[in-house]
Amino acid sequence: MTKLFSPTHRWPTALQEKLRSEVLELLVCDASLSDVLRALTEGIAGLQVGLSCAVLLLDHPVDGAPACLRLGASANLPAFFVSALDGLQVANGNGGCATAAFSAERVIVSDISLHPYWTNYRELATRAGLGACWSQPMLAAGQQVVGVLSVYHRTPQNPHELDLVTLAQLAKLASLAVVQRRAAQQLQESEARFRALAEHTSEAILVHQNTRIVYVNPAAIKLFGAQTAQDLLGTCTTDRIHPDHMAQQLKRLRNIISHRTTMPLVESRFLRLDGTALEVEVQGTTIVFDGQESVHVSIRDITKRKFNEQRLKVAASVFGHALEGILITTVEGIIVEANQAFIRITGYPRDELLGRNPRLLGSGHHDKMFYANFWQSLMQQGQWSGELWNRRKNGEVYVQLQHISAVFDDQGKITHFVALCSDITSRKAQEARLDQLAHFDTLTGLPNRRLKADRLRQAMTQTVRRGLRLALVYIDLDGFKAINDTYGHAAGDHLLVSLAQRMKQVLRNGDTLARIGGDEFAAILVDLEHEQESNPLLQRLLNAASEPVSFGDLTLQVSASLGVTFYPQVQDMTSEDLLNQADHAMYRAKKAGKNQHHVHGQTHILMM
């Protein structure tokens, strides 16, 4: 036993130096980890005759299984022994290597045949012809075990003190190789991940290094309107910044670089290659790219969003300031928005409109048929225009001119309706006033000459359709001028108004009395079975015209001469022809002594 612990030989220094420089050179040359470890184990095995070597790497299985050792490289060991080493579970006493990995301490087994750690592997060691095993843990920074370097001797023996130093140094070299290669691999993997992410993201990414662009992803190529990455690579990053935002962006870049920090997302304006402006959201952060400090810039195109925001602003301003009322409903007819003008027109505050149905404004003026047509037009043509009678909150009924348009979604389905409306109540009243002026006599309120002509034409058509007859009566007051001359114009006016009312009262519903000028009137007597049926009416007209009328203390009295003609006649007649005939007949009545009627075509004059 004693002789085992008195080693007499140590590994040659020259060989050790040669081995160290070989390994370092491999590391510098970026050789693979397995090549470096192979060179190391073979070099160690060559330090002394009968020496074998293995580097085992610590493995933490991802499935949570216990840590084990995996073969990194071996030299001068039989295959069956090597395969037994591979997968060795890290545990105290489970062979020298596993115990060194477990304890992070060197384990010297001078005699495998006697040592308790080798109980389970003794037979294996005997078959492999191994007598001693010295295991040195490979430690990374922070004393973390990354593997074990083991040397084996054919005969049992103790290490020389200096060999232990060498063993520790070589284990350090091995751990350096493992750590460095793993770091490089991790860097490669993370760079590959970054590239994959950058290549596939829809966000534009550029990498800025010393004022230049050194990387652009496909989204950035597209964003800047480039054909290929080459159009952008090597160009100045500032060429892509809009002059208005240059100061902002340069400040941010300086901050990122000098403070190695991330600048938060900010809205900015960049430039495409063709010089057009790009509204963007941009964020920058420091990264190491190709080994150099760089700035990673991610850019999102918000041109469309800004444009839409602008459009929304304009739309909101139009909505708010429009003189026309605007109402927006869902397709189900629920009010979702109403502008100030609509609120003003209806008198309903906004919160009393939202969520309600426009039915709330109904006046009852329109029938079911109206609304059926309204909805049919809206659903089939996507719009409806017309006049709508609604009721304000204060109960007042008003007319609004309304145009409703449907709003469609991308699938062509109606989602909303937008109604534009203007209160045309005063316009309607104005129209009515104009209509009154155009068609009615201002003094008596009777239809005027123009309206009489319309009514006569309508009555002529209806008379023919019904197979009946009508009488047109031309009425001219007798001696009216004298009233004016004697009692004044006001008395004449009063008489005209009074006689107009009386004559109207003696006619039937459906008959028309019109003032056709001065003291001249016309009556249209419709639906006569035969001409004689008009006689009582003519008499009533004569009576009405000749009744006295009081005007203050005065009593005014005139009479009337009536010219009558009938329709239809044998010849075709226009309304003007009829009026001429009636006028002519009236003239005959005047000539015959006034206060009587004369029928056109009759030769005798009836005295009343």
Ligand SMILES: Nc1nc2c(ncn2[C@@H]2O[C@H](COP(=O)(O)OP(=O)(O)OP(=O)(O)O)[C@@H](O)[C@H]2O)c(=O)[nH]1
């Ligand atoms: N007060 C008043 N007089 C009117 C108005 N329009 C016309 N006149 C007058 O009515 C008179 C009608 O004239 P005439 O029909 O010739 O007079 P007349 O006395 O009825 O004559 P005969 O028909 O032959 O009986 C004229 O003096 C007009 O100035 C009106 O609106 N008011």
